[in-house]
Structure formats: structure tokens, C-alpha cells
Amino acid sequence: MAGHSGESHVHPVSLYTRTLWWLMALLVLTVVAGYIPNIPNWLGVVIALTIAVWKATIVIMNFMHVRFSGKLAWLFAGAGFFWLVIMLAFAFADYVSRPWEPFHGWPE
Amino acid sequence: MSIQELGKQSATLEYTGEVHHHADGILGEQFETLEQQNTAYLIGMWAFIVQEVLFFGAIFTAYAVYRFKYVLEFTLAHHELSVPIGTLNTFVLLFSSYTMARAVRAAMQNRHTKQAFYLLLTFLFAGVFMVNKYFEYGAKFEHHLFPNAYYSAHEIVEHAKAKGELRVVVEDGREMYELGKTIRGEFKPFKKVSPEEFEQRTKLFFGFYFVMTGLHGLHVLVGMIVIAILIGRALIDHMKNKPIADYMPVEMTGLYWHLVDIVWIFLFPLLYLIGR
Numbered sequence: 012m013a014g015h016s017g018e019s020h021v022h023p024v025s026l027y028t029r030t031l032w033w034l035m036a037l038l039v040l041t042v043v044a045g046y047i048p049n050i051p052n053w054l055g056v057v058i059a060l061t062i063a064v065w066k067a068t069i070v071i072m073n074f075m076h077v078r079f080s081g082k083l084a085w086l087f088a089g090a091g092f093f094w095l096v097i098m099l100a101f102a103f104a105d106y107v108s109r110p111w112e113p114f115h116g117w118p119e
Numbered sequence: 120m121s122i123q124e125l126g127k128q129s130a131t132l133e134y135t136g137e138v139h140h141h142a143d144g145i146l147g148e149q150f151e152t153l154e155q156q157n158t159a160y161l162i163g164m165w166a167f168i169v170q171e172v173l174f175f176g177a178i179f180t181a182y183a184v185y186r187f188k189y190v191l192e193f194t195l196a197h198h199e200l201s202v203p204i205g206t207l208n209t210f211v212l213l214f215s216s217y218t219m220a221r222a223v224r225a226a227m228q229n230r231h232t233k234q235a236f237y238l239l240l241t242f243l244f245a246g247v248f249m250v251n252k253y254f255e256y257g258a259k260f261e262h263h264l265f266p267n268a269y270y271s272a273h274e275i276v277e278h279a280k281a282k283g284e285l286r287v288v289v290e291d292g293r294e295m296y297e298l299g300k301t302i303r304g305e306f307k308p309f310k311k312v313s314p315e316e317f318e319q320r321t322k323l324f325f326g327f328y329f330v331m332t333g334l335h336g337l338h339v340l341v342g343m344i345v346i347a348i349l350i351g352r353a354l355i356d357h358m359k360n361k362p363i364a365d366y367m368p369v370e371m372t373g374l375y376w377h378l379v380d381i382v383w384i385f386l387f388p389l390l391y392l393i394g395r
Contacts, residue, residue, distance in 0.1 A: 021227045031217040038213060042206055045392035052190060052394055059388035067381045074220045074377045081158070087165035091172040098173065102180045106187070 022079070030073040037066050145365045157367055164371045168378050175382050178334070182327045182389070189320045191298040191310050194394035195279045196324035199264060201255065205391035208251050209383065215244035216380040222349075223373040226366035231357035234369065238350045241376065245343045252336050259325070266326045272318040331386055338379045345372050 041062040045055070072078040077088050150156035186193045222237035256265075263271040276296070279285035283301030286308065287294055296317050299308035312320070349369055356364045 021224060024221070024224070027217055027220045027224070030220075031213070034213045034216075035210070038206070038209055041388055041392065042202065045202070045388065052194070055393045059393050060385075063385050063388055066384045070216060070377050070381055070384070074216055074380075075374055080161070083158070083162055084165060087162065087169055091169035094169070094173055095176040098176055099180055099183065102184060103187075106184050111188070 020076075020079075022076075026073055030069055033069055034066055037062050041066075145363070160367045160371060161374075164374050168374060171378055171382075175331075175334070178327070178331055179385065179389070182331065185323055185327070189323070190394075192312070192317060192320035193324045195275050195284060195298070196321040197390070197394045198278060198282075199259075199262070199275055200328070200391045201258075202391050204251055204255055205387050208248050209387045211244050211247050211251070212380050212383050215241045215248070216377055218244065219373050219376045223366070223370050226353070226364070226369035229361075229363055229366075231353045231361070231364065235350050235353040235357065238346050238353065238369075242343055242346045242350065245339050245346070248339055249336065249343075252332065256329075259329075264325050266322045266329065270318070270322050270325070272314075272321045275321050276314075276317070328390055331390070335379065335382050335386060338382070342372070342376050342379055345375070 041059060044058045044062065047055070050058075071088060075088075077084055146153055146156055150159065218237045218240040222234050222241060225234035225237055259265055262274050263269050264274070276285060279298075280287070283306060284299065286297040286299070286306055288297050288311075289295070290311075294314060296312050296314060297306075297308040298310045298312065299306055301307070349372060352364075352368070
């Protein structure tokens, strides 16, 4: 019986516990990294975002089962990421390459 | 015999393996197999999740642009947020994602009480998160850090002064704030702003803080309502001794819940941690 209660879809508990331990370890790592003294601001942001992307990836792969899903799920997960990158990249390309437009009533 | 009944009968002849699913109401009439139905459910949910990613993504983009522009002001405002509370909330939410994954697993195995148990745990963790947020918001209101007419950057200024990251200077009889860093007892200014500018820019930070965490909190609340309904369903399935129940509602709620978790995974470092 294809797909139903799908014994093939049930993953071992160890998959979830292992993911949880990784997430906890990365949480500790990101908090500790946040307190490294005297690092440049951009480096702090890069470290924090790298760990966040790492955490999000293991949640998507293991908890949301994308790793075990069909191509369509991969396409959707990838599309979400891809559009987000387009939005960020194009917004920033604009803001870093043009002077700030003055807006009445707002400080420079 | 109506056309629908005829259609059903022909489907019965063709897909004998799935007949009882039609009968027990798990398989919708428009689907031929359960696999097809489940895939349709999942893709619909994923489309919703992609939409949510872009919805939060737009706010993250706006936040990134303003933080890029007012990095010193935002950094001082960051310091008003409590890292221990943020860490606790991240811990709680990550754990709730785990219990949700376990609930989905139990649902797939048709273990109704186990499923209800893990859903209840998820619900309780979400509750802890919301209670924490309640106290956190309360403290911000108390310190006039909610971006309304009573907003005041006074505390941010005092804390920054004490840490040697802000200095008040008088220029042409006007008070100005110098933002910078004290290195080996010597203050190094990076930027000079007027108190009004400083207030408006830190207020902007708290605007982002409340909109982002508020929308996220709303998602947690919606998740809690859905999880509560699922707990009820699982208990009814248990009382009716249902051998097989549709696990897809739990699976889809799980996807939503993990998304809420992922949004927090990004909110936590970007609001609480960077620039410490």
C-alpha cells in the first residue's frame, strides 16, 4: 500500500535525537561566539548567520524530512531560499550603490 | 445509481488496495491513491511555507538595510535585550521542534496516546516561550523601550555611557552624542549624532524588534491553537480505538512548527547576539 502509514516513512528515533543534540551544540556555539571580544562587527554577523544557516539546514533536512522527500519538495525548499536570496541581493545592491533618498520628516 | 456512485465503483474495481481508505474517510474522492493525496497535501503546505519565508524575509531585508545604515545605534540598542532569556527561548523552541518531530513519528505509527503526549509537550514548550516573551515585553514597556509616544532612549544612553561606548559632548551650545569605543582607557569616537537622531534610530530598532518578534509570537500562538486541536483529535482517535488515522494533519502542522522554529533560529542571533 503505497504511502500509507508508510512504514518506509517512519525514521528511527536516533535521527531526531541526533538532530536535537546538534541543534543544542550549535546554540551554545552561537551564544559563545556572540561574546568573543573585539571582533569586527561584520565578522560577528557572518559567524552568527553561518551557524543560523547550519541550524536551519539540519531542521529542514531532518525534522522536515526534505532529505527523504521527492524532487518536488526539494524544488519548493530550494525555491524559497532562492527567492529570498534574490530579494536580499537586489535590495542591498540598490542600497549600497545609491545615496540615501531624503524623506520629508525623517532624519537623514 | 448516481454518477458519483458509479465512479466510485469503477475506482473500487481499479484500485482495490485503497478501497477501505475511501470507506473510512481518509482518502478524498478526488485522489486515486493515498500517496497522491499526501503528496498534494505536502506540496500545498510547502507552497505556504515558501510564502512565509518571503513574508518574514521582507522584514529581515528591511532590518538588514537599516542595521547596515545605523550599525552603531542599533548595536547599542541590541544591548538592552537579555541574552539569557533569548537563549532560554531558543532552547525551548528547539526542544519543541524535537517533540513535534516525535509526535509526527508517533502519528505515522498510529500510536494515538504517544502522539498526544508529544503534542502536549510541544504545546507546553510553546507556552513557556510565550510566558517568557510576556515578561520580556513587559520589561521593555516598563523601561520605555516600546516605540510609542512614551519611548525614551535614556536607558540606552546611560548603559552605553557606563560601558564607554557613548560620550556626551557640547558643540555650539548643543548637546551631541559621540558613539565609539573605549580602548585602554581612551575613548575613540566613530560617529557623532544628535540626541534626537539617536532616539529615532534606536526607536527604529525597537520597532523592528517588536514587529519581528510579535509576528513570530503570533505564529507560535496560531501553532498552539492547531496543536491543541490535534491533541483533541488524537485522544478521540484513541478513545474510538481507531486502528488507522490520517497522519497528514500532524505532519503538516509539524512542517509549520519547524518553520516557526527556523524563523526564531535567525531572529535570535540577529536581534540578541550580534554586536555584543
